[in-house]
Amino acid sequence: METLSYVLQQLINGLQLGAVYALIALGYTMVYGVLRLINFAHGDIFMFGAFTAYYLIAKWDVPIYLVFPITMAVTGTLGFLIEKIAYKPLRSAPKIALLITAVGVSLFLEYFLSLNSLFTPNYIGFPRPFEVTGYELPLFTVTNVQIIIFAVTALSLVLLYLLIYHTKHGRAMRALSHDQEVASLMGIPVDGIISFTFIVGAALAGLGGILYGFAYPQINVFMGIMPGIKSFIAAVLGGIGIIHGAVLGGLIIGVSEVFVSAFLSSTMRDGVIFFILFLVLLLKPSGIFGKWIDKV
């Protein structure tokens, strides 16, 4: 069954990409849930993760099991700083000012890293600290990279669920996303929880960056733009503000992208993503898992 094998292969490839998108989408959805803010700089945090990992592996020979936590700590800190410095002062300003600021932060990160004195605006090869090997199964091949991505993503999701649904912090986050005013009246430290949300989201994005580097080992300071937008669309698709929505959305977008590339044309790849977006917005803007809004 040649075609079935091809389809399954593309499915696996799509899920690989989708897993990365899911990790990024989680950050968007969590921040939106808590602050109703679309963090335009989030894609660049993903990029920063990839670059941090590059630096650790290529320049400092850090063993792989340390690269993950260090990178996530770095991007988590970056997320924290961005929120404290750029977003917090504008919390009572009109949303548009926040948006422009987010765009400003995004551009700043991109161009700052592109300075020749730091990195370069060109593509850099990402050093995989291992050889890629494929495991041939009856119908398709799975690479060790893919296994790593699926395993790491699954593990992160389990940990995230435990965090959101079984810890005080997670409960506080959920409370905040329902009603900020009441949550603060109930004694929840709003600022602290918002920071916490940013840190977690940013750490996940950083993780996505590492995995992306493993899978597609060409990194570039502008690499966060398109995945950022697509992950955001994934979050909307699944239901913005809803955790499992981000995951499902990411997987759907990843698979769709790979399928379109494989079966239609690679130049149409991005166009289809937006077609999906329009369908969602026109039919059910609150997304797959969202409530039906009685929009009047």
Place this chain on the structure above:
Amino acid sequence: MKALEASGLKKSFGGVQAVDDLTFSVEEHETLGIIGPNGAGKTTLFNLITAIYKPDAGSVTLFGESLRGVPAHRLSHLGIARTFQNLRLFNSLTALQNLTAPILAMKGYGLNAAIFKGHRYVSIERSAEEKARTILDFFQLSAKANLAPNNLPYGDQRKLEIARALCTGPRLLLIDEPGAGMNPKEIRDLLKILRQVKEHFRLTIVLIEHQMGLVMNLSDRVLAMDFGEKIAEGTPAEIKKDKRVIEAYLGDESITC
């Protein structure tokens, strides 16, 4: 002729029955007061009448014409105007512009006139401004015509809210808790103004209000609601003594108001 007739109105939100099988009518030129505890469904009722929500069941008739399927923005052309419980004034505009906007929405000029500023534009704008100023005068807000609404004292904002509703030349005026958050002096002023509005404009009025002084003094009849249902209807005197009303408000028969 009945100005407003509601029949079997029902509306629920995710399991909560906000309005439950409500039927009542208002005669022309009558003032109907609506009272009830918070959450009784009073504002929801207004929202149903003004097409902000679509009823799950039931109908609303205005001067004999059914309002089914009429889009919200057409209602002012049919003669309904309302005020909002949480003031919804246009804060980017001046007080005067808050009044000219509805006037120009009722009768205006087209794009040609707007771009080329010919005679039609000038005369319609002028008459709109005149009418707006007349209404501002009536509410003694003329001195504040060029201020933004959120720079006005709260009592004036409430008056402006009512003034704006009158700009569409309505036959039926729905007023939602005009006295909310007012001190006794402001309430007395409001009572005076509303009496003058009643006299001068000869409208049919439906008034939601918690301040018993206002309701009982202005209304010809009163409708009491609780949990989305009508629990009593009658003259102010009758309602004051109605057991179910007393219980709904105070939960105890032994206290009288």
Place this chain on the structure above:
Amino acid sequence: MSFFSSAKRFLICSAIAYLLLKGLFLSGLLTQYIQQIILFSFIAILTSLGLNVIYGYTGQFSLGHAAFYGIGAYTAAYLGALFKVDSILTFLPVLCLAGAMAGCVGYVVGVPILRLRDDFLAIATLGFGIFVKVLFDNSDRVSEVLGGSRGFIGIPKIVNLEVAFFAMVFLILVTRNLIFSRYGLFWQCIKDDELASTAFGINTARMKLMAFTYGCVLAGVGGALYAYLYSFLHPSNFDFLRSIDFLIIVIVGGMGSITGTIYAGLLWVALIEGLRIGLPAQVLEFRWVLIPLFLIIVMMWKPYGLLARKESKFLGLGGNG
């Protein structure tokens, strides 16, 4: 009152500005490059003014404005190639058609998406913008001359000081008249409180669509002027960053201020180009680090923009000429 008498002061200011500019251009003091930048700033002002109507006045959050700018540019360039446009006279109808085309697309897109809540409208317009760019990248599949990702070359250089300046002045005047009419009033009502607007007889869906369509027409005209100024179109000129450019001009200048858009348009272009010219070569790449920092600082200092809702009496842009 009439179209001209209601704007005496503005027209006089414009005439003086034109004479000054003409003098400068003829004097030879300005290089070709600088002249082109100045004309581009007029185009930027015009396009951003369209976005100001959509967002600054009516409150509709559009992140895809560059798409309509691009549609105008490509339409104008294509028609020009088709009908062998080579002079200002033959250019003018193409200019109008380009604006109309952008307006029509805006209308068609607007009907379904303008009823979305602001965050979702932002996403929808963002998506549309990227979608259009993808179309431009693949445009050579439709017609070879459109150039696809290689770009559209060979557009005649027809736009000069007169064309750019007078197009801008004319459309500023039309926009101003619309703003200071009942339409502008309704747009601001909608921005403040859509529900209340509906309650008082304003057909908000229609007014929103009107603002959006008009803004897209201005973007289309801007794009057409751009095409015939730079003679070359590349899809990367019409991407999300370009939409952000226009948004920055509107926000920094001040929402709901025509004067603000004018000043900010000039300032923004001057800043970008000024840094390109002014910075020594070694630090040139710092431009794009400084610019976002500048943005962030402005937003923190004046979140409503530098000139929110104020109009310059000096330029005669206020209500009554």
